[in-house]
Amino acid sequence: MIEKNIVGQSVPKVDAFGKVTGQTRYAADLDIAGALHLKVLRSKVAHGLVKKIDTSRALKIPGVTAVFTHADIPGSNSYGIIVKDQPVLTNKVRFKGDAIALVAAEEESIAVKALDAIAVEIEELPPLFDIQAAMAAGAPAIHDNGNVLTVTKIKRGNVEAALDQAAAVVSRRYTTQRVEHGYIETEAGIAYMENDMLIIKAGTQNPHYDRRDAARVLGLPINKVRVIQTATGGGFGGKLDISVQCFLGLAALKLGRPVKIVYDRQESFVATAKRHPFIVDYTSVAAADGRLLAVKARIFGDTGAYASYGPATLTRAAVHATGPYEVPNVDLEAFCVYTNNSFSGAMRGFGTPQIAFVFESQMDLLARELKMSPLEIRRRNVLRPGSxxxxxxxxxxxxxxxxTLEAAWARALEVMPGLGGDCR
Amino acid sequence: MKKRGFGIGCMSYGIGNTGLPNPAGAFVDFLDDGTVIVLTGCADIGQGSSTILAQIAAETLGVAFEDVVVVAGDTGVTPDAGATSASRQTYISGNAVFEAARKARQEVIAGAAAVLGVPPEEINLKNGRVWHGEEPTSLSIKEVISKCRSEGILTLGHGWFNPATTRLDPATGQGIPYATYAFATQVAEVEVDTETGIVEVKRIVAAHDVGRAINPQNVEGQIESGCSMGIGYALLEEVVVKEGEIQNPAFSTYLMPTAMDVPEVYPIIVEELEPTGPYGAKGVGEPALVPTAAAITNAVADALGLRFYDLPLTPERVVAEIKKSREKKEDDGQ
Structure with missing residues (x-):
């Protein structure tokens, strides 16, 4: 038997030295001779049809090389990890921040100036800013197939029958907020052609997906796009989506020149995914001995203008809605809903921090109803082998x-002097 | 008045994508000086995957950690490993690298067995040397690879892994969404100032079942960072949107925890080994954060005897609830 002497050892991370000494170069640190700077014109209107884009004034500014719109996309003007519903440059705006035009200029400051010189005519549509309005009958459709993107159902046993044996029933509505990932490094990248190969270097959590959707948007075979992940300063789910990749690829391919883009913090906030805000109606049913008999939950997630990882977030929330507990009867439904808010996507936990707040609040409420400690009710319900x-x-x-429950509690008793006794 | 409270948050977390195939591939090239290159599509975003994958390769090939270079996240040279998401890379890319390394290892073992004239199953690779049973031999791994090359045999391996899941039934959601789950319990202690509404987290104990901890310090780092993110989620962070427009798109107005807000975190690693994981590993990236806000809000409820149903527990919200509850008590004639 060989001793396992490397697995299990706290060796220093391979990237630690470069990072703590400041030597690591992130995407924004990469300079490339002759690179054009890219800037994105974003919508100030939440919902509307783009009727006309006049780029003529912008193109007359010295130093402006090109302005691209939806008409310039060589392939399919849509991307998305689960649903291909997000245009690179859109002719229908769906949130305040949607990308309408892309400027390439010799200097970053010139590109910024050019954004102001682009005239966009938008026919406004009624915007939908909350889930209830978006789900209402007759609500304007943000996408062609309506505003309810997905419904995940998990059904097992008989919740109604379980209610008959209940000693405690707790029903509550919970809400959670929209959250920004707040990674230190904002989105950035460079791109250039190497013969007929398009090279895109960017911070990302998902280089092979980036390659697939960049190729799709640009009408290139997948093997003619090479995505190289640069040292990435955090992601937490926010760098799973396409952000700068297609802009970089489009400009480098069309212009045959190297290009660079860096989001500032505001653009990073406005243009990339957030954690889904949830509304959850949740009912827990327990027997007198504290055992969970049933859970019914309706979970609503605001995915905003585009799907991003929304369906995965809502499905995962439904699958995890009973927590780490054995519950024989469940009636769970999760709705992923489009609105005209900035889009929601993956963020560390995919809907489970939201639903953990809910099911763990419910466990404490049940414990109080049953005059049992929060520790004891959990002991009686946690999953075990065979569950x-x-x-x-x-x-x-x-x-x-x-x-983990016993280990955490034992350690808490040691380090939290106020804790103790079964009343907790 | 300052009030103390304690709260528990528990969670399970399915490793990998829900009810969908999500494979990862890897290549291992065992070179003639005994060093190793691992090619993986797995994007290290600071969480440490390249370190973990190097440890798995080194362990499997019997070489020093320092002798492994991981080339990651370059579609021109690395195979697809799927996304760095769903806490999946240690389990899934870890298995892919393990499999790729195992194949390269088999070539070296076959070469060594021929040199030593013993059955391959009696041979092990460890510390850069070929071992026969429990004893090191005079043969180095480097020598075996050189010999293989001289005979036209390359010591390469390709591996891939896809977790065993099934699609969920669309009507009932029944099925096997994940091959394995991580688990955790966190206990939070808070102090609530009933005048200002400020909630101070005093301590968090965080016990996480991660399967085998390939790199325990890295696991602890993930747990501590998850707790700090969870404090922000419970108490501070909210993107304020008015008519679809973000009102606070800057770190001056969007409040996140700083070192001043993060207390002592006591991480506990529980190793319930996963039989299908690389060396028994599962994952920890997201689980670190998942139960934190739950534990904190339960602790606040314990401190105040008041429960909050809406996140985050900002001072304004806490003060308003305390006031509402006092008024209600007065109305009830208490």
Whole structure:
């Protein structure tokens, strides 16, 4: 038997030295001779049809090389990891921040000036800023197939029958907020042609997906696009989507010159995904001994203007809605809904921090109803080997929730002097 | 008045994409000086995947950690490893690298077995040397690879891994969404100032079942960072939107925790080994954050005897709730 002597060792991270000494070069640090600077014209209107884009004044500014619009996309003008619903440059704006035009100029300051010189005529449509309005019958459709993008259903057992045996029933509505990832490095990248190969270098969590959608948008075979991930200063889910990649590819391909783009913090806030705000109606049903009998939940997530990772977020929230507990009867539905807010996508946890706030609040409320400690009600319900989950999966191995509960509680008793006794 | 409270947050987290195939590939090239190149599409975004994958390759090939170079996230040379998301890379890319390394290892073992004239199953690779059973031999891995090359045999490996899941039934959601789950319990202690509404997190104990901790310090780092992000989620952070327009798109107006807001975190690593994981590993990236806001809000409810149903628990919201509850008590004649 060989001793496992590298796995399990706290060796220093391979990237640590460069980062702590400031030697690591991120995308914005990459300079490339003769590179044009790119800037994006973004919508100030939440919902509307782009009727006319006049770039003539912008093109007359010395130093402006090109202005691109939706008419210049060589391939399919749509991308998205799950649903291809987001245009690179749009002719229908769906949120305040949607990209309408892309400027390439010799200097960054000239590109900024050119943005102001582009005249855009928009026919405004009624905007939808909350989930209820977007789900209402007759609401204007933000995308062709309506505003409810996905519904995830998880059904098992009989919740109504469980109510008959209930000693405690707790029903509450919860809401959670929209959150920004706040990674230190904003989105940035460079691109250039190497013979007929398009090279895109950018900070990303998902280089192979970036390649696929850049090729799709630019009408190139996948093997003619090379995406190279630069040292990435955090992501937390926010760098799973396309941000700068297609802009870089479009300009480099069309102009045959190297290009560079760097979002400032404001653009990073406005133009990239957020954590989904949730509205959750949740009912927990328990027997007198504290055992969970049933859970019913309706989960609504505002995915904003585009799908991004919305369907995955809502599905994961539904799958995790019963928490690390065995619940024999479930009736769970999760709705991913378009609105004209800035789009929501992946953020560390994919809907589970939202739903954990809900199911753990419910556990404490049930404990109080049943005059039981929060610790004890959890002990009685945690998943164990052999438990069946809400989706009907039998857990056979590596089910450590009970161990984490006991270990955390034991340590808490040591380091939190005020804690103790079964009343907690 | 300052009031103390304690709260528990528990969670499970499915590793990888939900009910969908999400494979990762990797290549391993074992070179004739005994060093190793790992090619992986897995994007290291600071969380440490390149370090973890190097440890898995080094362990499997019996070479020093320092002798492994990981080339990651370049579609021109690395195979697709899927996204760095869903806490999936240690488990999924870890397995792909393990498999690729295992194949390269087999070539070296076959070469060594021929030199030593012993069955391959009695041979191990460790610390850059060929071992026969429990004993090191005089043969180095470097020598074996050179010999393989001289005979036209390359010591390469390709591996890929896709977790065993099934699609969820669209009507009932029944199925196997994930091959394995991480688990965690966090306990938070808070102090709430009932006049200002400010919630101060005093301590967090965070116990995480990650399977095998390939790099325990890195796991602890993830846990501590998750807790700080969870404090922001529970108490501070909110993108304020008015008529579809973000009102606070700057760090001067969008408040995130600083070092002043993050207390001592006590990480505890629980290793319930996953039989299908590389060396038993699962993952920790997202689980670190998932139960934190839950534990904090339960602690605030414990401190005040008041429960909050809307995040975040800003001072304004806390003060308003305290006031509402006092007024209600007065109305009830208490």
């Amino acid at each position: 069946i989950t809400a989706t009907g999966q039998e857990l056979t191995s590596s089910v450590g929730i009970a161990k």
